[in-house]
Amino acid sequence: MVDPEVEPVVDERRASGRPVLLTVDDDPAVSRAVARDLRRRYGQEYRVLRAESGADALTALRELALRGEPVAAVLADYRMPQMDGVELLEQAMDLFPTARRVLLTAYADTSAAIRAINDVDLDHYLLKPWNPPEEKLYPVLDALLESWRAIPARPADEVAVIGDRWSARSFAVRDFLARNEVPYRWLLAGQPEADRLLSASGHDAATTRLPVVLAPGPGPGGPQVLVDPDDTALADHVGLSTRPQREFYDLAIVGGGPAGLGAAVYGASEGLRTVLVEEHATGGQAGQSSRIENYLGFPDGLSGAQLADRARRQVAKFGAETLAARSVTGLESAGGAHVVRFADGSSVAAHTVLLATGVSYRTLEGPGLEEFTGRGIYYGAALSEVGACADEDVFVVGAANSAGQSAVNLARSARSVTLLVRGPSIEASMSAYLVEQIRALGNVAVRTCTEVVSARGDEDGEGHLRSIVLRDRQSGQEHEVPATHVFVFIGAAPRTAWLEGTLQRDAHGFVVAGPDLHLEDGRPPGWALERAPYHLETSVPGVFVAGDARADSVKRVASAVGEGAMAVMLVHRYLAQS
Incomplete structure (x- = not known):
């Protein structure tokens, strides 16, 4: 049962709109202790619910989902009869995909818990007991709840995608939304609800070109109907930023994989006016990995989506801008400025540019x-x-x-x-x-x-x-x-075709930099400066490259992040001497 002494799920009068923290443990004494610690720290901002079995917890979660109430985190004991904590958290993910999932384990179950974390996309595990909670419980939950709050508050039914199950463009729209962590409903054309929504929006279900996206518009007036939208229009209508806020930057980063995200964090945190431009979704190929287990500092592993989400939040925390769904078509340099041109004819200008475009399969x-x-x-x-x-x-x-x-x-x-x-x-x-x-x-x-x-x-x-x-x-x-x-x-093929004739690339299209450049008298052809290029600097002064797009790079997440950080150090050196 769900414990009424904490907060009864079924009491509509108590539903204040506060997000829910649900703790599940079949030991009543432990369950009460967990709930007590949660109330003490989070009771003002969150509703704390307690269940003593997986079945009761799922019943509570289904009721919350039906009423549209948010769930921020579920903490489940590993060892429970009938349904263990891992099974519960897997099913909870279907009801509340953005809720943070925590497994509670005894010391003897640590190995099993680690295996479960590798097999299921859990956020953390905690050893019981965790006294004092100020050291062993609250810091973990503070970080998880901060990441949950950072997710844009879009109800899942705000965005609906109506399409054909086997349409390549329908798949591309869903993949774009999923990789950018935009909740949406997927409705097959021909289903009654899909036809009803199309009719209500003034479209004929039999003749309208698919996919159709019903999304909140940039202003008042109700949902906007997008018929087979391109990625930029889609990004605009689901709240992603696509237009620069400044006319000029210190550093423009092209590509939002680990190298680009690393550079954006270090650049913005060190005071550089930084903008990151990404065509698809931040995280790059690494962001699509189901589990990364050999990245330093994460012994239990983490998914590429988790890594990308944490990096995105760091980028925003330090004030760097991120432009989504922008296809880059050219790079021009004039004097001390570099201009990155987009497919729609617009552009962004900066003192320096970092190419972190990565590779495609x-x-x-x-x-x-x-x-x-x-x-x-x-x-x-x-x-x-x-x-x-x-x-x-x-x-x-x-x-x-x-x-x-x-x-x-x-x-x-x-x-x-x-x-x-x-x-x-x-x-x-x-x-x-x-x-x-x-x-x-x-x-x-x-x-x-x-x-x-x-x-x-x-x-x-x-x-x-x-x-x-x-x-x-x-x-x-x-x-x-x-x-x-x-x-x-x-x-992997480098995403650098748009740089043809602009700077040196090798026979496979990877960007050549630093000591690997073809030199004449110690400098690349056309190099206007007296000094030699820096280590990650391309054949164009002030244009750097990092990550998988660089010739002879190490194709690992850690090395890409490191090169992004190193590039920022070289950008500082370049700006100081310009």
Whole structure:
């Protein structure tokens, strides 16, 4: 039951609009102690509810969800009969996806708790007892609640996406919203509610081009109806910033992956007027990782989305601007200024520029493979599609860490996961900890010396993937296998085509910098300064590069963050000498 001495869920008179903290423990004495500590610290701002079983907790959460009341955090004991804490938190995530999830464990359960954190996207675990709470409980919850409050307060039904299940553009819209942490409702065209919303907005369900997004407008007047919007229009209407607030900056960062986010934090915290420009969503490829376990300082691992969320909040905390959904098409330099030009003709200017554009996954080549992109074939983790893979036979193409992390994540819900690898093994390109995890999973198979050569669709006209053709690279034999979901992680191509003719790149398109530049008399051709380029400086003075887009860089999150920080130090040096 839910404890009435704390605050009864069913008492409408007490529902003051305060967010809820729910604690769940089958030991009544422990449960009361947890609730007491929570009330003492957070009772003025939050409603504290207490349940003594997973079933009671889920009942309470469902009632809160029906009434539209916010839940900030759920703290669940690991060992409970019928439903343990991990199972409860997994189900709570479906009801309140943004609520912070904390597992309460005894010292003897630490190893099991760590494994659970790696297997489920938990936010933290706490050892019982935690006396004094001022040292061992409150600092953890303070940080988690701060991150929860930082999420824009948009009710999930404020944004609705109406589209076709197998439409590539519908998938792209959902993926954009998910990666930018914008809550939304997904409605299939033809469903009664979808048709009702379209009719109410003045659109004919039979003839309107999909997807349609119903979103809060930038001003009064009710929901705005966006028919097949581009990313910039979509970002504008869901509250993301797309336009610079200044005319000139000290530092403009192109790319919002770990290198760009690291540079934005260090630049803004050190007083530089900083703007970060991102085309898709901050976090880059790392932001799509289901679990990063080898990043320094996070022994229990964290998801790419968690890392990106924390970095975004740091960027905002220090006052750097972030521009979303802006496609960069050119870079011009004149005097002491650099101008970054956008696809819509607008621009942003700065004393210095950092190129942190990262890389994109290479695409599969062969009949049908391009046709079914976004309709069964997905590049990257495609987090908005993971839920559709439950009890399915899923394929992951690739042999590096991103592929391994995706395979482990998908294995939690898919019936089977087959890792397709061109080479003879995964050991040469994948971290040892991931290799061990994959070997321990009973529903993950690794097929080496195998490549995807073509894809075929259904025969009922819906236009989605039904099968792929695999080729054995040793024997040359081909055979067709049923497939509805294929996630591709094959190599990396730098996102630098827009820099053609502007600065030095290598044969693969990676930006060359510092001592790797082609030099004439100790300086790059056309270099106007007497000094040699700094370590991360490109062939254009004042333009730097960091992270995966740099030639011969180390493709790791930690090195990208480090290069972003180093670039800011070099920016200071450049500005001091200009």
